[in-house]
Amino acid sequence: MxxxxxxxxxxxxxxxxxxxxxxxxxxxxxxxxxxxxxxxxxxxxxxxxxxxxxxxxxxxxxxxxxxxxxxxxxxxxxxxxxxxxxxxxxxxxxxxxxxxxxxxxxxxxxxxxxxxxxxxxxxxxxxxxxxxxxxxxxxxxxxxxxxxxxxxxxxxxxxxxxxxxxxxxxxxxxxxxxxxxxxxxxxxxxxxxxxxxxxxxxxxxxxxxxxxxFKTACATHAGSVENGAMLLAVAPLYHIAGMLMGINVTIYSGATTVLMYRFDPLTVLQAIDSYKLTNWYSTVPMNVAVMQVPDAKKFNLQSLRINPCTSFGVTLTEPLAQQWRQFTGGCETFEAAYGLSESHTCDTYTPRDAIKWGTQGRPMPGVECRIVDQSTGKAVAPGEMGEITVRSAGNFKGYWNKPDATAATLRDGWIYTGDMGSLDADGYLTFSGRFKEMIKVSGYSVFPEEVESILIKHPAVKQAAVIGVPDPNKGEVIKAVIVLKPDHAASTSADDIIAWSREQMSTYKVPRTVEFRNELPATGTGKVLRRLLKDA
Structure with a gap:
């Protein structure tokens, strides 16, 4: 298209x-x-x-x-x-x-x-x-x-x-x-x-x-944002999706945006009622929190028409969408998009007249999406699992000062996302997980090497490895597996490591649990095998 x-x-x-x-x-x-x-x-x-x-x-x-x-x-x-x-x-x-x-x-x-x-x-x-x-x-x-x-x-x-x-x-x-x-x-x-x-x-x-x-035009089209729209921006502007919806779409369309410092469910209700807002980009936990505000029914939310929504931790289901429609008096909510920073996000969208629950929609006009076998690089049949690759005018130029990483990700104009998924016969994408070891905590990307590079600065830590473990509310949380220095083994607890981490890194990167081991599984060259930690 x-x-x-x-x-x-x-x-x-x-x-x-x-x-x-x-x-x-x-x-x-x-x-x-x-x-x-x-x-x-x-x-x-x-x-x-x-x-x-x-x-x-x-x-x-x-x-x-x-x-x-x-x-x-x-x-x-x-x-x-x-x-x-x-x-x-x-x-x-x-x-x-x-x-x-x-x-x-x-x-x-x-x-x-x-x-x-x-x-x-x-x-x-x-x-x-x-x-x-x-x-x-x-x-x-x-x-x-x-x-x-x-x-x-x-x-x-x-x-x-x-x-x-x-x-x-x-x-x-x-x-x-x-x-x-x-x-x-x-x-x-x-x-x-x-x-x-x-x-x-x-x-x-x-x-x-x-x-x-290009991606602003895509997002504006997907959200049906017109010049007369009244938008609500609560997603972080420093995040690619929040920037796209809170800054770029506003400026492109000429609309008005009510901007909030951060999400607060009561203030969201006040803003929708006071300013007769028409469009809101949210995450599913935000919608759930808004519906749980005491006396929420006293606010008039009927101006809200369109609510593209991203599943972070909580999945957007058809019953939940129906509950939101009844709560607001008619607002449509649907899965916003699949995308990544390297593509300026928003590679897919959900047509509001053809929603397939459980999918991330189909490719935006002007975006090509294909699923390939990781070992052969060849496209797989509809319904088969493989690596998601995308190509469009939204594709990035590469990584800053990292030509090898660029060459591995950007090949013949296609971004090899490292994510696994499938396309059905109608072209709808289902995202199924990550081949790569990036961890998603409440929608935030956590890079194991980054957390490990900070943990190793703790005076008691000899080696550290980080993995993601499933969590019903946040999608995943961080688990740290640590080898202590011999002279600190008796005096350092998991709580000590967690408390120190809270002072040294962003909240969502702090390990939820810490496991101590005598050694970490590694290759002959010393590279830690995180997959063996997950299997343990």
Missing amino acids: DAIPYRDGEKPLHEYLRQHAHAQPDKPVYIWYGRSLSYRELDDLSDRFAAKLHGIGVKKGDRVVLFLQNCPQYVIAHFGIQKLGAIVSPCSPLFKKHELEYQVGDLGAEVIVAADNLYPVVAEVLDKTRLRHVFLTSYSDFLPAQPTIDVLSEICTEKVRHADTLDFLDALNDVHETPPVPELSMDDVALMTYTSGTTGMPKGAMLTYRNAL
Whole structure:
């Protein structure tokens, strides 16, 4: 099937922002707990940030790190960076020192935009990376005096300033020149999001302006998002799916998005009722939590029409979808998509008039999907299991500074995903699991080598291996298998390792359980055989 025509031609998404800023300048693009940010304001503020970056020496191709939760400043920085031809690289705000140091160091980044409450983590890596410019912002900076929906207390804190840093809003107000307009190609890299690829430590997936535009058109089509839509964005903007739905679709369609710092079920109900929201991208546990809010029936949810939903931990079933339809007064919910960072996600979609429950839908227009035998590389018959491969204008350019990993994943224009699945006779995809050893905890990708590289820093740990084990709520959780140093064996407990891990890594990466062994199963060359740990 031919690709979906672009609504106003092939150009970077920030040019769609400029277009809307001229055509509908006063229309709200984002509403942040009652504070409206217009298309004209977003275009102007992102221009100002581009000019500020240019003033401190940032140029086309440089990498700029974003280290903050959902907020208007995130979107301002995102487009300011891309307008300059520089590259956005999101870091999870759950990162601790080792994780941030790894990604910033791998990027060679010199500039970071961070939330002020995350500065202690940034400070720990300053002397271990090339960072020279730190922009700090407070989540309260854009909050209105009279919020229209509940504001979480964690973002109502006063701004905290630190020496040798730049205040984000002060920096924008201090700009008096227009930014340069670099020559850009649609194939220039605009985003680097870190992912496991097929194995190993996280790698920067290089995504282009074209990748973003193509998949944004796909997601907008799949979600039936029109200019008059009122959207809700609660998924993390630093995650590829949250970015696609919360930033790109908004700007492409010219719609208005109510942006939330993070998911809170009561506030979601308030937002839908107060703003008559029409579209929401969610995960299944979010829907379940919203339906469990006491007195939820007092909120009017009948404006909500379309709710693409991703199964993380809890599977979206037909009975659950019917329950949601009754709860909201008619909103349709369906499996959102199959996709991965390397393809800018959203490779499949569920046609609302032809839902097949238990599948991830069929390929987007313009996306080719095939299932191949891993040993021969040949396509398998419908219904047979194999490796999922995809090809489209959304395919990434490769991994940052990792040509071997790129060659293993990107072959003849196809992404070899390392995921296993099948296509039925009607072309519907069923995702069945991962050939690779990446672990999915509540939808977050966890790379065993990364957790192991942190665990080995514990003074009592001699060797560490990490595997995923099934969990009814989170899909998978982390299990660590550890060999202790002889002089620590008697004094170190599993609880000690878990408590230490909570201080050293993101919450979802912390081992749920720890098993001690005298040795780990390994090949003759010393490579740990994790599959034998799973079989044990």
